[in-house]
Amino acid sequence: MAKSGTAPASKPAKGDAPAPPAMSAAAQAAELDRLIHEKMRLGIVSALASHESLSFNELKRTLQTSDGNLSVHARKLEDAGYVSCTKTFEDRVPKTVYRLTATGRKALERYLDHMEALIRATRAP
Numbered sequence: 085m086a087k088s089g090t091a092p093a094s095k096p097a098k099g100d101a102p103a104p105p106a107m108s109a110a111a112q113a114a115e116l117d118r119l120i121h122e123k124m125r126l127g128i129v130s131a132l133a134s135h136e137s138l139s140f141n142e143l144k145r146t147l148q149t150s151d152g153n154l155s156v157h158a159r160k161l162e163d164a165g166y167v168s169c170t171k172t173f174e175d176r177v178p179k180t181v182y183r184l185t186a187t188g189r190k191a192l193e194r195y196l197d198h199m200e201a202l203i204r205a206t207r208a209p
Contacts, residue, residue, distance in 0.1 A: 119164055120195045124149060124157040129166060129192045132184035140180040158182060166191055 120126055127147045132138060138146070144154050161167040166188030170181045184192070 116198055117191055117195045119160065119166070120191055122157070124153060125161055126195075128154075128158060128161060128182070129184060129188055132167065132182060133189065133192055137181050137183045140182070143182060161188065164188075164191075 120129055124147065128143060131143060131146050140151075140154065140158075143158070144151065147154065158167060158169065162169050164187075165185055168183045168185050170183075172179050172181070
């Protein structure tokens with residue numbers, strides 16, 4: 085019997101999963117950037133981080149990938165503001181050049197910091 089003035093605790097319906105706890109701002113910040121975490125996109129931002137710029141063909145050779153695969157992943161990074169894309173013509177031949185933006189560099193640094201923290205945590209005694 086419940087005390088006077090208090091309602092009995094209700095049980096979740098059978099099959100209902102308990103609600104996940106709310107994430108703190110620190111936990112959200114510590115989550116992996118899923119955009120960069122994908123292998124090809126991590127390759128693109130990593131290659132661009134060590135060069136001022138790379139052409140489409142240079143990236144394609146470096147990452148050993150197809151035109152379509154590189155285009156799709158580079159576009160996702162461009163849409164997120166991590167990469168800038170400039171299209172010009174050189175001797176009547178189209179040339180696409182990619183650069184890592186300041187936003188992209190910060191995102192890569194956060195991603196690498198998170199990965200380093202995970203590595204340290206797995207090596208803790």
